[in-house]
Amino acid sequence: MSITPEAAAALAPDSASLKAAQKLATPGKWPTLSQVGGVLWGEAQGSGAHPYLVAADLRTSELATKCSCPSRKFPCKHALALLLLHASEAGDWKALAVPEELSKWLEGRQARAEKPKTEPKEADAAQHAKTWAKREKKMGAGLEALELWLTDLVREGLLAARGRPYSEWDAQAARLVDAQLPGVARLIRQIPGLLHEDSGEALTAHLGRLYLLTQAWQGREALSKGERADLLAVLGVPLDRAACQPAEGEEWLCVGSVMEEEGRLSVRRTWLLGRAGEVALLLDFFTKAAAQGQEFLPLHQLRGALAYAPAAFAQRAVFDLVEQLGPMPLPAHLALSLADLPAHWAAALALNPWLERTGVLLGPVYFAPGQLCSPEGSALPLADEIRGSYLWYLKAQANTELAYVFGEWNGETFYPLSLSPASEARP
Amino acid sequence: MTLKSLAAAALRGTARSPLPALPPSPLGEALGRIQTASPEATLLARAALSGLHARAGLVLDAATVLPPVQLPPPACPLPPQLWALLPALLGTPLRSAVLDDLELGRWTLSAAQLLSLKNSGVRNLQELWPLLDERGQAVLDGHPLQVEWQKADAQAQWQARLHELQAVRTADPSAGAAQTLELWQAADANGRRDLLDLLEKGLLADDLPLLQHAETDRSAEVQRRVRMLQGHLPGPLQDELLALVPQVVTTKGDQLKFRPFQLPEALGTPNVGAVDDSDLHRLLGALPFSVLLGALDVRGEQLVQAAEKKSRSLGQQLRAQRERERPERSAEAQAPVTAADAAEWLASIQQRGQRDPATFGRLARQLDPTADIAVPQPLPFVMPARPASLSARQLALWEERQPAVHHERQAEAEAAWRSLMEVLRLRREWARALEEVI
Numbered sequence: 001m002s003i004t005p006e007a008a009a010a011l012a013p014d015s016a017s018l019k020a021a022q023k024l025a026t027p028g029k030w031p032t033l034s035q036v037g038g039v040l041w042g043e044a045q046g047s048g049a050h051p052y053l054v055a056a057d058l059r060t061s062e063l064a065t066k067c068s069c070p071s072r073k074f075p076c077k078h079a080l081a082l083l084l085l086h087a088s089e090a091g092d093w094k095a096l097a098v099p100e101e102l103s104k105w106l107e108g109r110q111a112r113a114e115k116p117k118t119e120p121k122e123a124d125a126a127q128h129a130k131t132w133a134k135r136e137k138k139m140g141a142g143l144e145a146l147e148l149w150l151t152d153l154v155r156e157g158l159l160a161a162r163g164r165p166y167s168e169w170d171a172q173a174a175r176l177v178d179a180q181l182p183g184v185a186r187l188i189r190q191i192p193g194l195l196h197e198d199s200g201e202a203l204t205a206h207l208g209r210l211y212l213l214t215q216a217w218q219g220r221e222a223l224s225k226g227e228r229a230d231l232l233a234v235l236g237v238p239l240d241r242a243a244c245q246p247a248e249g250e251e252w253l254c255v256g257s258v259m260e261e262e263g264r265l266s267v268r269r270t271w272l273l274g275r276a277g278e279v280a281l282l283l284d285f286f287t288k289a290a291a292q293g294q295e296f297l298p299l300h301q302l303r304g305a306l307a308y309a310p311a312a313f314a315q316r317a318v319f320d321l322v323e324q325l326g327p328m329p330l331p332a333h334l335a336l337s338l339a340d341l342p343a344h345w346a347a348a349l350a351l352n353p354w355l356e357r358t359g360v361l362l363g364p365v366y367f368a369p370g371q372l373c374s375p376e377g378s379a380l381p382l383a384d385e386i387r388g389s390y391l392w393y394l395k396a397q398a399n400t401e402l403a404y405v406f407g408e409w410n411g412e413t414f415y416p417l418s419l420s421p422a423s424e425a426r427p
Numbered sequence: 428m429t430l431k432s433l434a435a436a437a438l439r440g441t442a443r444s445p446l447p448a449l450p451p452s453p454l455g456e457a458l459g460r461i462q463t464a465s466p467e468a469t470l471l472a473r474a475a476l477s478g479l480h481a482r483a484g485l486v487l488d489a490a491t492v493l494p495p496v497q498l499p500p501p502a503c504p505l506p507p508q509l510w511a512l513l514p515a516l517l518g519t520p521l522r523s524a525v526l527d528d529l530e531l532g533r534w535t536l537s538a539a540q541l542l543s544l545k546n547s548g549v550r551n552l553q554e555l556w557p558l559l560d561e562r563g564q565a566v567l568d569g570h571p572l573q574v575e576w577q578k579a580d581a582q583a584q585w586q587a588r589l590h591e592l593q594a595v596r597t598a599d600p601s602a603g604a605a606q607t608l609e610l611w612q613a614a615d616a617n618g619r620r621d622l623l624d625l626l627e628k629g630l631l632a633d634d635l636p637l638l639q640h641a642e643t644d645r646s647a648e649v650q651r652r653v654r655m656l657q658g659h660l661p662g663p664l665q666d667e668l669l670a671l672v673p674q675v676v677t678t679k680g681d682q683l684k685f686r687p688f689q690l691p692e693a694l695g696t697p698n699v700g701a702v703d704d705s706d707l708h709r710l711l712g713a714l715p716f717s718v719l720l721g722a723l724d725v726r727g728e729q730l731v732q733a734a735e736k737k738s739r740s741l742g743q744q745l746r747a748q749r750e751r752e753r754p755e756r757s758a759e760a761q762a763p764v765t766a767a768d769a770a771e772w773l774a775s776i777q778q779r780g781q782r783d784p785a786t787f788g789r790l791a792r793q794l795d796p797t798a799d800i801a802v803p804q805p806l807p808f809v810m811p812a813r814p815a816s817l818s819a820r821q822l823a824l825w826e827e828r829q830p831a832v833h834h835e836r837q838a839e840a841e842a843a844w845r846s847l848m849e850v851l852r853l854r855r856e857w858a859r860a861l862e863e864v865i
Contacts, residue, residue, distance in 0.1 A: 022548050027849040091849065201434040205478025411485070423500075
């Protein structure tokens with residue numbers, strides 16, 4: 001597997017790491033640089049007496065790096081710098097024997113890659129049913145208590161709620177976690193951020209949404225399979241990957257990804273676009289210290305088997321990568337105009353009222369301060385984070401042309417993830 | 428309206444406030460069909476439906492700006508072979524030569540390329556602004572880089588103007604002095620300081636009106652400098668100073684002494700609180716350095732050292748005066764640079780541990796890029812001569828540190844060699860890429 005400078009830069013856990021790596025990516029700071037097959041290794045001169053031993057294993061599509069420095073970031077700045085040097089073909093690379101400290105790590109990786117995959121044990125249906133029944137009971141009790149809590153809240157009045165300490169909301173969230181409702185707990189933790197809005201509309205709607213969950217649970221037997229799956233997803237029941245029926249290997253276009261912090265976890269949302277315009281969302285969860293796994297480059301094609309999770313509005317999916325293919329621009333013929341977005345969004349919400357966001361390809365459009373605009377004169381508000389250097393970057397990519405943009409729409413703001421100018425988009 | 432009225436009720440609480448009336452609309456009808464056991468449940472259910480209705484009822488805004496005018500694609504974009512090397516080269520002493528090549532080839536950069544260079548940490552990007560293609564300049568209109576470039580461009584134009592002025596002052600002193608006065612009157616504070624630098628390098632007799640005009644400038648620094656400059660012109664003031672200086676600076680054996688004196692009124696009153704202003708600063712600064720030496724019959728270095736002992740700023744002032752009167756050196760040494768120079772540079776790093784950036788730059792630009800430069804072999808450690816001024820404890824610590832210092836210097840020399848090899852490699856690659864595209 002080879003790596004481009006852009007792919008190496010995309011691996012950086014944050015911009016500080018990337019900047020530090022760029023400074024380190026000069027041959028003068030590497031007494032040793034070696035490439036043997038798909039294994040890169042080198043010695044990076046740090047501030048200590050001994051250089052750090054750094055390696056990257058590019059033999060498979062699952063890139064892995066290792067470094068003797070004490071940094072907890074992954075990959076660290078030394079590993080990133082090694083990859084940047086290799087990608088830019090800088091430095092004098094020799095074919096030197098791998099040091100002993102690295103050979104054990106490489107052998108372990110090789111062994112794991114060659115180990116035959118064990119088939120998952122067949123679920124004991126009876127045990128599964130028993131476990132599920134137990135969980136359902138807890139969830140039911142938790143949602144019943146939530147309903148009571150919500151009615152008490154509106155009886156007393158939301159003005160009075162503004163005086164409650166944050167610990168009360170945290171305690172309520174903790175009770176819901178105990179009731180195996182982590183998704184609902186997350187919604188409860190959003191309440192303090194809405195409490196002090198003057199009109200109270202956002203908070204009232206949010207509480208209404210929570211109430212709808214309690215009612216939907218009570219009426220869950222009347223829901224369709226997809227609607228019930230959407231309900232379980234928002235309640236926080238983990239996706240049963242076995243329930244996803246994988247399709248044959250097909251080509252998908254990665255159209256962007258976003259990393260966000262959710263408590264102690266980092267969540268990466270990766271969006272894929274199919275040949276017929278289908279949108280798929282891959283979710284990956286990491287603890288902050290853990291490796292981030294495979295990240296796909298935006299506007300690069302992938303071949304793999306994708307399976308949508310059961311849902312009334314198909315969006316969440318799981319993906320088994322077979323092969324990374326080359327770069328590819330956005331397809332203009334699959335884009336919605338801005339005028340089409342309201343109907344598209346309303347139709348999605350009608351199928352899944354708890355939908356937080358959807359991925360959508362729009363065009364042709366252009367950027368204005370705080371807006372994504374169409375040539376017909378309509379506009380969408382851009383997410384608050386789209387300003388400064390990222391907005392300049394997007395305008396530079398469009399380069400005075402109208403463009404096709406894929407991004408996330410959450411009902412209020414649009415967050416662009418990838419862009420192709422009209423002259424480069426696929427017709 | 429519905430969500431607003433529901434929120435108003437929710438804020439007060441259903442214990443104190445009835446549910447709001449339903450609007451006469453399809454939404455109102457839908458809300459009216461909700462049946463629950465309590466006012467709280469009704470409010471929450473209606474809030475759920477109203478909230479969903481509001482989320483689904485997206486109304487697009489009006490665009491605040493018109494679509495951009497699409498400009499034609501660039502006629503001569505930078506070829507990919509050159510673009511691949513550019514970020515690395517811009518961080519080396521080859522930067523100026525590379526930019527000259529781009530200008531010569533009339534190649535342009537896009538806005539995306541310029542921002543990519545910015546993200547890579549390339550410095551002084553405003554220098555590349557003129558290389559932007561038409562689209563790039565339109566896209567980045569208002570970008571902070573544009574502001575930086577405009578400032579840098581204004582400064583470059585001002586420097587060019589000064590350079591022209593210097594040429595006129597040399598060719599036609601009378602016209603040059605008149606233009607200098609004209610420029611002085613239009614210049615801001617920074618501009619006036621630059622003009623004073625010009626006058627200090629080559630004062631003309633015809634500059635006297637400007638000096639007299641500037642005696643009452645708002646800036647105390649300008650006032651000080653123009654008063655001192657008046658003494659540089661032959662005349663009564665210079666005569667007075669030439670008579671005074673030998674009484675102030677006296678010789679005792681090899682030592683120079685500074686005696687108290689009364690500063691001539693024409694030189695103004697020094698700023699008591701300023702480190703670099705005093706009677707003596709003004710007196711010695713009010714004569715050309717060579718004239719001062721002639722009046723005192725002393726060597727330049729002797730006078731400078733005596734002044735430094737008196738006051739560091741006085742010594743600095745005299746050094747600057749001496750430097751101004753020296754003929755300008757040529758921009759770069761003309762002797763060819765060889766592999767032996769590189770070896771000498773590396774050896775000096777092994778001895779002293781510090782790279783000389785000027786030498787590195789010269790080697791990077793002028794050394795034959797195919798030259799074979801051996802990696803410096805680490806020198807054996809030899810304990811250097813012990814400093815006399817250390818206590819026994821300090822000496823022990825110093826001796827303990829020396830092997831590590833020696834090791835760092837050897838490592839620094841090797842790192843310098845790798846940097847030099849890398850720059851030469853980039854030079855070869857750039858030359859090869861230029862051949863491909865030209």
